[in-house]
Amino acid sequence: MACGEFSLIARYFDRVRSSRLDVETGIGDDCALLNIPEKQTLAISTDTLVSGIHFLPDIDPADLAYKALAVNVSDLAAMGADPAWLTLALTLPEVNESWLAAFSDSLFEQLNYYDMQLIGGDTTRGPLSMTLGIHGYVPLGRALKRSGAKPGDWIYVTGTPGDSAAGLAILQDRLQVDDEADAAYLVKRHLRPTPRVLHGQALRDRASSAIDLSDGLISDLGHILKASGCGARLDLNAFPFSAPILRHVEPEQALRWALGGGEDYELCFTVPELNRGALDVALKHLGATFTCIGQVVPESEGVQFLRDGQPVVFDWKGYDHFA
Amino acid sequence: MACGEFSLIARYFDRVRSSRLDVETGIGDDCALLNIPEKQTLAISTDTLVSGIHFLPDIDPADLAYKALAVNVSDLAAMGADPAWLTLALTLPEVNESWLAAFSDSLFEQLNYYDMQLIGGDTTRGPLSMTLGIHGYVPLGRALKRSGAKPGDWIYVTGTPGDSAAGLAILQDRLQVDDEADAAYLVKRHLRPTPRVLHGQALRDRASSAIDLSDGLISDLGHILKASGCGARLDLNAFPFSAPILRHVEPEQALRWALGGGEDYELCFTVPELNRGALDVALKHLGATFTCIGQVVPESEGVQFLRDGQPVVFDWKGYDHFA
Structure with a gap:
């Protein structure tokens, strides 16, 4: 069907349920603009999920959205960070409206649960895959790193x-x-x-x-x-x-x-x-x-x-x- | 050839030429940790490039790395922001060492030019594509937005x-x-x-x-x-x-x-x-x-x-x- 990239993005992903005070500009400009509270360190992680490798090609789109976000939030959890914002780069072989509706409903349900906001992304045509960029805060100097273990711990x-x-x-x-x-x-x-x-x-x-x-x-x-x-x-x-x-x-x-x-x-x-x-x-x-x-x-x-x-x-x- | 994902990442992408003071932890933990200067707004943009759509499949990997970064830095430019950090999610059909060497050399040359640091990413197997997440600063309240034009301008x-x-x-x-x-x-x-x-x-x-x-x-x-x-x-x-x-x-x-x-x-x-x-x-x-x-x-x-x-x-x- 004829459905422009921009209207597609607008329709499924440009819905703000959580409007965080730290988001000055979300989706809709060249960049998102974010104002970080003082004495907080920003934690950033990126994960790609490819169909057939990270998930089964016939996966329920609601499960896929859940897992894509959970996997990334888990990286914040491992640093002791609070989740804040998500970017989503979604590559789709075609515009399948029921798939997009189920995927985005599930994604926003989870974003809402974590009080996270989708602040940007990209939609392209190609083999099904997605890259999520996740951003959170941790109080200055208190992040959990991999490098602190000592013999006896x-x-x-x-x-x-x-x-x-x-x-x-x-x-x-x-x-x-x-x-x-x-x-x-x-x-x-x-x-x-x-x-x-x-x-x-x-x-x-x-x-x-x-x-x-x-x-x-x-x-x-x-x-x-x-x-x-x-x-x-x-x-x-x-x-x-x-x-x-x-x-x-x-x-x-x-x-x-x-x-x-x-x-x-x-x-x-x-x-x-x-x-x-x-x-x-x-x-x-x-x-x-x-x-x-x-x-x-x-x-x-x-x-x-x-x-x-x-x-x-x-x-x-x-x-x-x-x- | 047998080449583990992690050693591949380490070999081509875990080389810091620019060591920015705002990067507390770069590649190598669950998240990167970043400390943003006061009175600066964070600008974030994400772009995906898919082979055959955004670039010709036979493109020189050095040109590809150049363009992938340039396209994203351009989004920061459009906000009036200073480039700071990059995340790179790279999906490759195979491990081609000469391709990776040319791609990463070109990428780091450009990152160095902009005094940017690669702070994380992901490497997965699949059809050639990449998603870049770019982060920069703009002084508080001074970002260029799309929404400020007035009749007569x-x-x-x-x-x-x-x-x-x-x-x-x-x-x-x-x-x-x-x-x-x-x-x-x-x-x-x-x-x-x-x-x-x-x-x-x-x-x-x-x-x-x-x-x-x-x-x-x-x-x-x-x-x-x-x-x-x-x-x-x-x-x-x-x-x-x-x-x-x-x-x-x-x-x-x-x-x-x-x-x-x-x-x-x-x-x-x-x-x-x-x-x-x-x-x-x-x-x-x-x-x-x-x-x-x-x-x-x-x-x-x-x-x-x-x-x-x-x-x-x-x-x-x-x-x-x-x-």
Whole structure:
């Protein structure tokens, strides 16, 4: 159908539900203009999602919008930042109005939930993909970085990593789960992961480092260890698994998915011994699930896995697009 | 070849030539962390370039990197902003090392020229495309917006619009130009347009509105007129053309390219009568070429084209991806 690029943008994306005071000019000029409060550091992250690689081509557009935003908000969560603004560059093979309506409704529902504002973007014709730029604030000097872990710090994860990979396996018919509620739970953990925004904010001044689990625990914890110049000892017996995954997946497979499956968007973080009490109070106050899975060790000791106190060997990597 | 995503990013893009004091953390964490000076407004723009739509698939990667950045810097120029940081989301069909080397060398050369820093991005596998997020500053309250034009203001363009479309026509064998120097000039105006950053800054406090010419003068001026609630009277006799385009292109075709060709990345802006003297001084100080091509009129008068003082009728539109 004949539908100009500009009217398309106007129709689906130029609707302000959240009108933030820090947005001087949003969509509709050459640039958005933003006024940042004093003593706040700006946090910026960018993610691209490509059809067939980051999502299944037949994904429900509402789920796609949800996940695209969640994945990016998760990067803010990992810094302890408050979400603020989004830019969206959307490449579409064609103008499909019902697809656009479902996608944009879902996107704005989520933006509204986080009190975020869409401040700009681009719409182009091409193979389906999108790039989101996400912007948030963190109080000056209080951002959670990957580089602060020290030997002796304890290693934690939130939630139950592995669920997302199990949900994807169900969607791809690689895993059969007869129990409807369990299947729905696992699929939802894949399609609608929850960015741990409040958890990340509660970790400020308490955790020594943090990252979100996008590529799998081994790969993501590896980034912390590399940036901090440390090794780690992980207790496989301590790993937290959800009841649904334990009911339908062999323990070894569940572990493999937790370590290498990715897309859980839980947080992995390190906490000095002195801060463990404060951490417990802050996260329990949120009703958060979090588990200590190991300890940071000197870099020379590498990454060790223990089961029942004995070393075990693994060679499972995170998902790497160009591997 | 086996080349992990992360080592690929590290190798080609994690090289800081400009280390800006406002960048607390650049590439390498979940988010970049930026500290914005006081009394500055942040300007953000996003553009996607897709192979086969925004650039020819066989484009020299050095030209592609140049243009991708120039197009985005041009959006900052149109606001009167100073360039600061870039995010780059690059989607590649394969790891081609010589392509990546040429692309990234050219990108960093330009970033260095503008004292900009690459602060993050994403690398994914897929059909060749890229999304750039560009960030700059403009002093509080002094950004050039599209919405400030008033009836009576004079309409200007910088440079000689139409050259870029002529250069593209040469590249696509739709235009034959025997003179090598003229052909090289026009092709360069297409492949290596110059963002008018200093011009934009000189327009602060002088121009009532501004936009950059990405889609063609009619389309882009149309955005100013719509945002400002005005019409325009354009004097076709006043349009500035380059000597090379006048030597090789029929006047009507040159005009068509100036009005509808796009990708010139010159600035179009409006100036109140009272500011014309200050404008002349400020732009001539830069050695800039700029031409008054018409005047803003009340919205009820629409957009009129005059030739030798007589109205003429046009129906040429800018390039619209979904039209």
